[in-house]
Amino acid sequence: MQATQHISREQLAKIVEAIFGQGEVIVKEASSRYDSPARAFSGTEALNHDLDDDATPGFRFYSIYYPEAGGHVYERRIELIPEKCDGHTHRFKQEGWGLIRLQCRSRAQGTIECNIAVNSEVRAANWSDAYPDMKDPAEWDWNVVKSKAGRLVRLLRKLGQQSSNKPQHPTA
Known part of the structure; x- marks a missing residue:
């Protein structure tokens, strides 16, 4: 299940509120910065602050985990080739079959390309032999995963439909 829409920063704040408004949740960088563990975001204020951080403009990628969904979630260390990464040696990636992914990419004229995606139970089962470190997808409560992700999607x-219905202002 996934959706991609172009929305405003104000609309993205509504997505952030919805993420934290569905009960206990753990939100982390899906892929950490070089040589650092993934940062966690404790609430709407922390995540909105990261989304507004001009120090690293462009692309943001987060993992959303609702503990009531069960399953196995872990942080995988990815070894880098320092010669190809300005001397950096590693980064971390969040892994888990039922993790919900939020991707945000800044676009021209103040819009954000926002994508929310999650594996389906069928997809996880089909790929589980290829990724044994992610454990058995049956450990997940897929009804919870579908419910939480479905609400966000x-x-x-x-919000994307509302954005596309707004009148366009010509630039002079």
């Missing part, structure tokens, strides 16, 4: 689609 529906909101994103609604």
Whole structure:
């Protein structure tokens, strides 16, 4: 299940509120910065602050985990080739079949390309032999995963529809 929409920064704040408004949640960078563990975001204020951080403009990628969904989640260390990464040696990536992914890419004229995606139970089962470190997908409560991700995807689609219905202001 996934959706991609172009939305405003104000609309993205509504997505952030919805993420934290569905009960206990753990939100982390999906892929950490070089040589650092993934940063965690404790609430809407922390995540919104990261989204507004001009020090690293452009692309943001987060993992959303609702503990009530169960499953196995872990942080995988990725070894880098220092000669190809300005001397950096590693980074970390969040892994888990039922993790919900939020990707945000800044676009021209203040819009953000926002994508929310999650594996399906069928996809996880089909790929589980190829990724044994992620454990058995049956450990996940897929009804919870579908419910939480579905709510976020529906909101994103609604916000994207609202954005596309706004009158366009000509630039002079």
